[in-house]
Amino acid sequence: MKSPYSETVLEHFRHPHNVGKIENADGKAIEGSPACGDMVSVYINVHPDTKTITDIKFESYGCASNIATGSIITELAKGKTLDEAKKISWKQASDALGGLPKIKAHCSVLAVEGLRSAIENYEESHGLIKERIPTTLEIVRARLRKVMNPMAGLDLVRTNLVQDIEIDKGTVRVVVNLPEDHQFTPAIKEEIIEKIKPLWDIKEVIVEFTQ
């Protein structure tokens, strides 16, 4: 039977480029796909003056198409400025791979979103965002969708672990439906703070546990 994947996809899947993690990356993000629940992490280092991507790596918890797209977009983004890298589209990624089966389009969207979020994370934490929208519950919830529940391999919101969110004068309080002494609470807490803190109008993030 003929494989639904092009030779280029298979090659990038078998030998993906830029796989791994950058410790203390300048920008990083984890994105989940609403279509399949898979996740991808993207890490970037950025030259402080030229704003070009000097190093980029990704980790995929997704399928072959996701791994292949992660490999190709990291190749496409390396050496580009942040503004150029933001414009890389999933269509471009999929064309560079010689096409992806239609049902797999969301896998390349996931990788591209991961890259865009890592750039956004860099811009936020370096004060480069010009348009400043006050943080809303929806914005916080969207961020929490990028925090993984390690017990399920899916995000906190989808697995109903977020019991409550409050925003009050620059402080965000998140209540997580887990016992304080659960083995994963330190990791979850750290990730929540990491995702919410870069928001420009947030000074403090308090994470509480319910039981």
Ligand code: FES
């Ligand atoms: Fe989930 Fe491809 S099926 S990333």
